[in-house]
Amino acid sequence: MKWTLPNILTTLRLLAAPGLAVMFLYFNRPWADWFALILFLGAAITDWFDGYLARSWKQETKLGAMLDPIADKAMVVIALMVIVGYSSMSPWLVLPTTVILFREVFVTGLREFLGDTAGTLKVTKLAKWKTTFQMVAIAVLFAQGIFEHYLGMSAFGLDSATFERVISGEAADPLGLRWKLAGMEWSGRAGLWLLWVAASLTLITGFDYFRKALPFLREGN
Incomplete structure (x- = not known):
């Protein structure tokens, strides 16, 4: 495995995903919301930044290609779980969330098969x-x-x-x-x-x- 800067950023984004839920376990609201938002925005920025660096520096690796979609899915899935969990469980929120989560599991299963x-x-x-x-x-x-x-x-x-x-x-x-x-x-x-x-x-x-x-x-x- 080759640890380039883009790969390190992708790994940090992957590790940040469970941090979204941890914010609500160890901090009171609205601080938990603020920290989760800042963490999520930081991770979203690195999603663009690590891909840009990997292409411009010609540092595209198999490790990065494997970790990048996993980090994206982990961020989205955990964030949606947190948002739904702290919401009023409105069907207008739960239904699109269910569609997104189902698709991620389905496509991941297809790729594995x-x-x-x-x-x-x-x-x-x-x-x-x-x-x-x-x-x-x-x-x-x-x-x-x-x-x-x-x-x-x-x-x-x-x-x-x-x-x-x-x-x-x-x-x-x-x-x-x-x-x-x-x-x-x-x-x-x-x-x-x-x-x-x-x-x-x-x-x-x-x-x-x-x-x-x-x-x-x-x-x-």
């Missing part, structure tokens, strides 16, 4: 766009958690009538309830929209991989 012929399932440009939408959606959904928690902290102790008067503009808003609510709602909508786009691309690319693998799944081959 194909063995030496797994090169047939090369990563396509559409699959890269799928990963990009997943990463952006997850980052936005982590941001929604931050807005939501700060809103809850600021509204703590207020009765519902006072809260409604502040939100409607009938009362002063020294705690910033209105902008925190707006941030929570807009990031929530944007995150869900992006996640549904990612889930749609996930279905398309998953079907494309299955179609390419079909000749190798027929009996007698």
Whole structure:
């Protein structure tokens, strides 16, 4: 194995994946949300950076080719598990998450079954766009958690009538309830929209991989 800088960055991204869940085990919210968001964004940046360095420095290796998709999948899967686990289990969130997780398991199983012929399932440009939408959606959904928690902290102790008067503009808003609510709602909508786009691309690319693998799944081959 050749330990180049791109490979080291990919390995760090892989190790950062379980760190997302650890943040919520050892830190209280909203610090856990902040740390998870920063860790996720850092990992997402290295995803582009290690590939760029490997190509420009001509340091593409078998180790990097193996670790890179594993690190991407680990980051996405663990991040989505954390987000769903700390959500209200809305079907608008759970359904696209289920589609994404199912596709990752399905394609991984296909590649394992194909063995030496797994090169047939090369990563396509559409699959890269799928990963990009997943990463952006997850980052936005982590941001929604931050807005939501700060809103809850600021509204703590207020009765519902006072809260409604502040939100409607009938009362002063020294705690910033209105902008925190707006941030929570807009990031929530944007995150869900992006996640549904990612889930749609996930279905398309998953079907494309299955179609390419079909000749190798027929009996007698």
